[in-house]
Amino acid sequence: MEELFTDILIIGSGVAGSYAAMHAASLGAEVSLVTKTKLLSGATRWAQGGIAFPSDPNDIPSHLMDTVKAGRGLVDERVSAAILTDALTQWKHLVELGINFDALPALEGGHSKPRVLHIHGDESGLHLLTFLHSQLPPGVSTFENHFAAELCSVDGQVHGAILWKNGDPDKPVAVHAGATIIATGGIGQIYSLTTNPEESTGDGIALAYRTRAKIRDVELVQFHPTVLSNGGLISEACRGEGAILLNGIGERFMPRYDQAAELAPRDIVSSSIHSEIIATGKVFLDLRPVEDLKHKFPTVYNSILDLGFDPLKEPIPIQPAAHFLMGGVSTDEHGATSVANLFAAGEVASTGFHGANRLASNSLLEGLVMGSRTAGKAVASEPAAKRRIESSGVPGCAAGHQRAIRHIMANSASVVREEKSLTEGYNEMLGIEVSQAQSLTEAETANMRLLALMVLKGALERRESRGSHLRSDFPHTSPDAKHIEQQAGNPGAIRG
Ligand SMILES: Cc1cc2nc3c(=O)[nH]c(=O)nc-3n(C[C@H](O)[C@H](O)[C@H](O)COP(=O)(O)OP(=O)(O)OC[C@H]3O[C@@H](n4cnc5c(N)ncnc54)[C@H](O)[C@@H]3O)c2cc1C
Structure with a gap:
């Protein structure tokens, strides 16, 4: 098997992964930035609305209040205040590097004042990402068409990943990494109607779950x-x-x-x-x-x-x-997951910034801030000790099942949910057979099935309506705002 050695492996080249790569390299680390398609991929390049930066330090409390209000009791105010404070530093950094924000901030839904910055009108994501890629320093090696098929963990510590070159399981590449950052974006592809691009199949969450990382609030899907x-x-x-x-x-x-x-x-x-x-x-x-x-x-x-x-x-x-996932791989305010040497940033992560409902244009902001914070923490962390890494098998589902997965999700876990259809959907989803993946699409389909099951399970467990999660049989918001955690290996946990 081909082998690669790197300080920091970053999986995903959207806003979070690309900005993390810039930062990690600027701190002197050797970085490998991999993507399953092209560098210019993921949801970032499609973002239209822009980036919600507090307009100045005095605007931070009001931006925080809007974020908390939208998040319906599940926003972590400490983490969010830290993100919004760092946002101004990242804004300044980008301007110093030469990014051209449009002159006037725009007003968007949920914001109490105009604070959303655009770059070239409604092509903000495309221009942001192209700009970030133009700034990648020489310490970053990029790998397009390299699919992260599995994370390699030994004794509860992640040591890197197995990639499939050109998506081919017969061309595996073992990447030994001191630290691994997942920045693989969202899960919209598990639904039949979504704004998300085809890469958004939830791979990073599935990979992290299989290493027993804690996953949080994945039932909170924003439409x-x-x-x-x-x-x-x-x-x-x-x-x-x-x-x-x-x-x-x-x-x-x-x-x-x-x-x-x-x-x-x-x-x-x-x-x-x-x-x-x-x-x-x-x-x-x-x-x-x-x-x-x-x-x-x-x-x-x-x-x-x-x-x-x-x-x-x-x-x-x-x-x-289906548009955005508020939940994801549970991280602290520096992107550290519950598994040693594994970090997550961007839409794949659940930092507590979006609560039960994301405020418009807060996600590119989170991608930038958490990309840089996570890079800083990953570079500073004790690197994973060298271990032999090998594949332990990648689950797969026949590609033809994608249509069934999407159909079940549209019928049972869409804008309004209730016990009966959630239970039926969960049982139907369990019936979709899993075997060994023979292709990238089969591996993605197994990831989609796993994510769909996790969304259904979380939605069944959240017996209340909160933010984007509406239960017609539990229309009220419970007085206790709780996170719903899922972790492989726990009693009753999903296998797959
Ligand atoms: C149409 C649309 C409009 C939006 N508009 C806005 C907006 O105006 N403002 C805002 O703040 N947010 C907006 N959002 C949300 C925002 O764009 C995303 O939340 C954000 O861009 C996610 O960035 P990310 O870096 O986490 O992931 P992404 O940009 O999705 O990047 C994920 C990367 O991971 C790679 N990848 C995935 N799986 C694997 C794997 N197994 N192996 C290797 N690579 C992998 C992909 O190829 C891609 O490079 C919008 C989203 C959409 C879909």
Whole structure:
């Protein structure tokens, strides 16, 4: 087997992994940055809305308050205050490096003031990531088309990973790493309608779970309220600029649900749309009030035209779709997981910043801040002792099962959930057979199945409604805000 030795292995080249790589290398570490597709991959490159930076130090308490309010009792205020304070340092660092933020901050849903910075309008993620990649120092070696198939742990300590070159199980590469950072993004692909790209199959969480890392709150999946039938997203910023929601009989309904109307937090907008779709058949977004839509939101404008609608002439049909995972691999405020020498940053991690509902544009911010913090901690940590690493087998499911997984999730663990369909979905999902993976797609499908089971199990266990998690049979929020943890090896834990 081909072997590689590195100080820091970073799995995933989105905002969190790329920024972590920049920082770890600037601290003198030798870094290997791997991605299963291209460097420019993952959700980051699709981010439209921008990055929510506190506008100045005086704005930190108000940004924190908005974050806490959206998170519905599960935001860790200590961690969040630290992230928001570091945010200004990262903003300054990026500006010094030469990034060009657009002149004026935008207002987005859930924010009490305009503080969301864009780069080239609604192509913020693409330009941010391209910029970060242009800044990668020579200490970073990049590996495209290298699929992280498994983490190697011995005696409760991670020593690196087995990668499949070009996604081929017959071309394994053993990477011996002093520390391993997972930055593999989200899990949207387990749902039939999602804004997430095809890489978002939950690999990092599955890998971490199999090393017995603690996983937290994965039932807390945020549904973006305004998504086109092909998964194309209409940014919140459009509602910030005046777009309104209409139901199937042409009535504006959001003022009936929340005093902030279209600018209410995502969970409220998504559940209101869900109710109106049930009551009136359809919901539309009317973008005609947005001034200069074509130039301010070119991506939105063009993707609507591609679907055969003209947003300057008519309201556009939309629906909620799986968008962002608040939970993930449980970490402390420096990205350390419960397993020695394993770190996690970005959407794959659960730091406590997003609680039960992420505030718009807080995730690129978290990716930057936690990318740099995690890199600092990983570089400073005692490196894993050299051990022989080998594959212990990668679970796989036939690729054809992806459709069934998505169908089950759409029917049982979507915007509104209840015991009966969650239980049926869980049992059906358990019935999907697992064997040894013969290809990348089979390994991804087994990861999707595992994540789907974890979401269903967490959703069954969370017998309350909180943030993005709505139970029609438990409509109230429990007075105790609790995390739901899952860990392999515990009694009743999922196997796979
Ligand atoms: C359409 C859309 C719009 C959004 N808009 C905004 C916004 O305006 N503002 C905001 O703050 N947030 C936004 N978000 C959310 C935000 O983009 C993501 O949460 C964030 O970019 C995640 O970054 P990440 O680095 O954690 O992961 P990602 O950017 O998803 O990157 C994951 C990386 O991991 C790699 N990878 C995955 N599995 C493996 C494996 N097994 N082996 C090797 N590599 C692997 C992928 O190839 C990729 O390189 C949006 C999300 C979407 C989908």
